[in-house]
Amino acid sequence: MAQKRLPLHTKILLGLVIGLVFGLVCIFTGIPNSLVIHYIKPFGTIFVNALKMVAMPLILASLIVGVANLGDISKLSRMGGRTIGIYMATTVIATTIGLVIVNIIQPGKIITEETRTELMGMFEKDVVLKADEAKKFKEEGPLQPLVNIIPDNLFDSASKNSNMLQIVFFAIIFGIALLQIKTDKKHIVIGFFEGLNDVIIRIIHYIMMFAPYGVFALISTLIVEIAGNNPSKAVEILSALLLYSATVLIGLLIMILVVYPTIFKLFTKVKYRTFFKGIRDAQILAFSTSSSSATLPVTMESVENNLNVSEEVSSFVLPLGATINMDGTSLYQSVAAVFIAHAMGLELSLTSQLAIVITAVLASIGSAGVPGAGMVMLVIVLEAAGIPAAGLALIVAPDRPLDMCRTVVNITGDATVAMVIASTEGEQVGQKRVID
Numbered sequence: 001m002a003q004k005r006l007p008l009h010t011k012i013l014l015g016l017v018i019g020l021v022f023g024l025v026c027i028f029t030g031i032p033n034s035l036v037i038h039y040i041k042p043f044g045t046i047f048v049n050a051l052k053m054v055a056m057p058l059i060l061a062s063l064i065v066g067v068a069n070l071g072d073i074s075k076l077s078r079m080g081g082r083t084i085g086i087y088m089a090t091t092v093i094a095t096t097i098g099l100v101i102v103n104i105i106q107p108g109k110i111i112t113e114e115t116r117t118e119l120m121g122m123f124e125k126d127v128v129l130k131a132d133e134a135k136k137f138k139e140e141g142p143l144q145p146l147v148n149i150i151p152d153n154l155f156d157s158a159s160k161n162s163n164m165l166q167i168v169f170f171a172i173i174f175g176i177a178l179l180q181i182k183t184d185k186k187h188i189v190i191g192f193f194e195g196l197n198d199v200i201i202r203i204i205h206y207i208m209m210f211a212p213y214g215v216f217a218l219i220s221t222l223i224v225e226i227a228g229n230n231p232s233k234a235v236e237i238l239s240a241l242l243l244y245s246a247t248v249l250i251g252l253l254i255m256i257l258v259v260y261p262t263i264f265k266l267f268t269k270v271k272y273r274t275f276f277k278g279i280r281d282a283q284i285l286a287f288s289t290s291s292s293s294a295t296l297p298v299t300m301e302s303v304e305n306n307l308n309v310s311e312e313v314s315s316f317v318l319p320l321g322a323t324i325n326m327d328g329t330s331l332y333q334s335v336a337a338v339f340i341a342h343a344m345g346l347e348l349s350l351t352s353q354l355a356i357v358i359t360a361v362l363a364s365i366g367s368a369g370v371p372g373a374g375m376v377m378l379v380i381v382l383e384a385a386g387i388p389a390a391g392l393a394l395i396v397a398p399d400r401p402l403d404m405c406r407t408v409v410n411i412t413g414d415a416t417v418a419m420v421i422a423s424t425e426g427e428q429v430g431q432k433r434v435i436d
């Protein structure tokens with residue numbers, strides 16, 4: 001009898017649910033944490049590493065091919081201007097939403113003196129670490145981000161995933177140069193990168209076959225690590241911060257359920273449901289890995305194959321988005337900043353709230369697409385608004401689960417903008433691509 005095989009996205013979802021249940025079973029049956037850390041966690045790490053492994057070559061090949069096939073450079077500058085403009089606009093909207101809801105719900109005001117002292121004592125070390133990481137950003141001049149985009153050695157920058165923007169820059173310049181070369185030789189180079197692109201996409205398919213197991217490993221390990229050696233203590237701390245977490249989640253839901261659908265209605269002819277279905281694999285991966293950069297290969301593949309966005313749009317808009325567009329992160333940063341201020345008994349003036357909007361927008365642009373990056377940059381937001389950075393200790397505990405959710409919003413925002421740009425370029429987006 002022929003067996004019906006489960007579609008991949010169902011398997012990945014199953015991996016997530018089973019991982020969650022397994023993690024809880026481990027905690028409550030007393031299975032030693034070390035067993036999970038030594039024998040299950042490595043499979044999650046292998047999966048994330050494999051995704052990161054293809055990110056650089058994918059961006060390089062697909063962006064070079066995309067730009068070289070554009071036909072003329074004016075399209076590139078038009079697309080660039082629009083992309084950055086929409087990215088900025090959505091980030092400002094996200095930050096403002098965060099600020100409005102945190103001022104309405106005011107979760108910081110219910111934190112008791114006792115909880116505050118306890119949390120500050122428990123997470124003091126984390127604060128020192130984060131503040132140290134943030135220091136390097138604070139010491140930079142205002143034009144440093146611009147300087148950082150131009151690599152001084154291509155091979156050196158291609159060896160670190162954190163240098164994504166440098167590779168984007170090189171690929172664009174390379175593509176433009178290719179576009180302008182008149183001789184036949186250019187076809188050899190374009191052909192090479194097209195071939196490389198196809199190979200990388202094939203490798204992504206292989207990696208995705210492992211995704212259900214990778215997701216299982218990531219989620220079960222996470223549960224065990226959050227619970228630590230004292231699960232009831234972890235539950236106690238997390239419930240003290242329930243209203244704060246709920247405020248962040250409400251904001252993120254508003255982005256997903258109101259802001260992006262509205263953008264879709266205004267700028268595309270695609271149903272939001274179709275879009276959502278098209279990017280669900282990427283969303284599940286964003287949730288499981290807490291990393292927009294690691295998810296990038298799958299986000300690109302999903303918008304191209306499931307939603308028919310052209311390569312030139314996706315390979316330009318999405319790597320840029322994974323590094324600079326973080327709507328979920330900026331929303332979280334504004335909620336967290338006000339929460340910390342209130343919990344520490346500070347009232348924020350309008351000027352401080354405005355400083356939060358501006359720095360949260362900039363901090364989210366500066367946050368890398370890796371787990372926990374948003375919290376490091378939060379230090380800068382806090383200092384700009386005159387809130388003591390030590391208050392970070394108050395929000396360390398629920399950060400990882402919130403990071404998982406804000407990363408989903410981050411990549412959904414990127415994909416939304418890719419759809420908008422493709423639509424405004426006259427592409428027939430929204431259907432599955434026919435692959436031969």
Ligand code: ASP
Nearest residue numbers: 291292329369370373374
């Ligand atoms: N983990 C987030 C991302 O990769 C960044 C953050 O908010 O920490 O998009």
